[in-house]
Amino acid sequence: MKIILVDDEALVLNQIRRLLSGYSGISVVGSFQNAREAIVRMPELQPDVIFFDIHLPELSGIDAVKLAQEAYPGVDIVFVTAYNEYAVQAFDLNAVDYLLKPLHQARLDQTIKRLMQKRLHKQEDITSTVPSRILCFRSLRFQRSGGSTEIPKWRTSKTQELFIYLLHHRGNIVPKETLLELLWPELDAKQATSQLYTSIYHIRQCLKQMGIDAPIRNLTIQEGYMLDTSRIRIDVDEWENGLRQASGGNWVDSHSELRQLLELYEGNYFQEHGYWWAENERERLRKLWYQHARSLARFYDKAGMRKEALAMYERLQDADPYNEEDGLALIKLYTATGRHKDAERHYYKMDQLFSNELRIGLPARLVNWFEQARMTLPLTE
Structure with missing residues (x-):
């Protein structure tokens, strides 16, 4: 005390x-x-x-x-x-x-x-009243156990960024100088330090009011701060651990669990905040989602689970519309399930996207398959 x-x-x-x-x-x-x-x-x-x-x-x-x-x-x-x-x-x-x-x-x-x-x-x-989780996908939110999500109200945008930066480096000491240079580079040392102390105070008050048991440790000897999240759940940590466990076993047994995990990815890491310093982690987690989503889509396709495969490939194309391999796989599935009009619509959508955005034509492999399919299947209704 x-x-x-x-x-x-x-x-x-x-x-x-x-x-x-x-x-x-x-x-x-x-x-x-x-x-x-x-x-x-x-x-x-x-x-x-x-x-x-x-x-x-x-x-x-x-x-x-x-x-x-x-x-x-x-x-x-x-x-x-x-x-x-x-x-x-x-x-x-x-x-x-x-x-x-x-x-x-x-x-x-x-x-x-x-x-x-x-x-x-x-x-x-x-x-x-401790919230069971801190949510980082899409935007920062707190979720109480069994309750709805809450958006914390920060005093300033710098206060919010300071908390998210400490959360991003949770469990590690962040030097005071790093925080001063990141958030208040335009101020002299005395003014910047005052802003830092005030912001740390307001973060602690916000966490206390919302019942978040994640104390900020002031480490005097190292001249830095550390956010202790050992008593709180973090959605990205749970998500990544779940992926590791689900994909490490038998896909026949774990595909439903893996699909549920992939559906929890509701947006990129702190997507709505757009902090440049979070970009590497944002890209790493995004690639992790793509990797497991594509593997699951291929598993469904090979297992003859076409409804599930279609759903995964549609989401993959929404997330990465320039991926020609996923686009071709989706068109083939539309064709195989009798959705010929959807196959044709998606082909021309990709053709327009490649032409208008990338200024190139569709890959020859995709064009050749589609032209061959048009000769044998009633793509146009």
């Missing part, structure tokens, strides 16, 4: 820090005699709890708490004061506790116990 202390008396700050040092699992990440400075540093320090004095110079503790809760929703508040007349106002602000000076260890024990219990309940709430 990370704690910030705010009190205008240095002696009080030292006393609270000393008392808190006796608890395991607790660290004081900042001590401030100025409330505004503490609030500015919150995105960087990411506190779980703030110990606020009520009587502060320039800005009262009550007003400071309102600003802190607006800037950092969900942070727990503990008031520390020499006066008890502000207790009602304090608890109106959902303060966890109200401590009177001078502090005593036994009374602080009760406060820490309350904070720990509240933190445990928060974790249980998050765990019970």
Whole structure:
């Protein structure tokens, strides 16, 4: 549990820090005699709890708490004061506790116990509503277990790109310098770092609000960040693992499972976002889909499962209309199943596409087969 202390008396700050040092699992990440400075540093320090004095110079503790809760929703508040007349106002602000000076260890024990219990309940709430998956095909979405997909609402487009970049490199440390150069190359180092801290803060807040159990680790020694997705499911990882298992066995037994997996590919990797740095992974996954889809289409064709083969070749042609081998296979299947008009329509569609888009004629093999077929089959109705 990370704690910030705010009190205008240095002696009080030292006393609270000393008392808190006796608890395991607790660290004081900042001590401030100025409330505004503490609030500015919150995105960087990411506190779980703030110990606020009520009587502060320039800005009262009550007003400071309102600003802190607006800037950092969900942070727990503990008031520390020499006066008890502000207790009602304090608890109106959902303060966890109200401590009177001078502090005593036994009374602080009760406060820490309350904070720990509240933190445990928060974790249980998050765990019970954790979305089962993060979806990366087509666009970024979150899906709760057994529920519909949700599109996260990001504060800025840079915040969204930062999260997707960390997700793209999940489980790996991303150096801070890499993020600054990628997202804020036009800003000086100080401004860019401030933007980075603020964006990390807003990502954490968004994930917390949506119940995503994927913490961003701040690795100080390596000066970088890492997104921990060990407790969340990622659709592309599940999809690729499923392909590997389904295609590694007997196709007679696994073709239905493989077909279901191929149907889950609802669009290219982060297709709607179009980030250039995701292009290599986007192309790798796309080729993986083509490879398995073509293998499955050929299996269906050879096994005489023409309805299934037609469906696969039609989808292959929709995805890659310039592939002459798939186009010829589809025309042959249309012909073999008596759909002569569809065969002719698809041939002329390919002819137009090659002529208008590629400025070349259809491959001789395809033309020769079609001309031969026209002499023996009633392609034109």
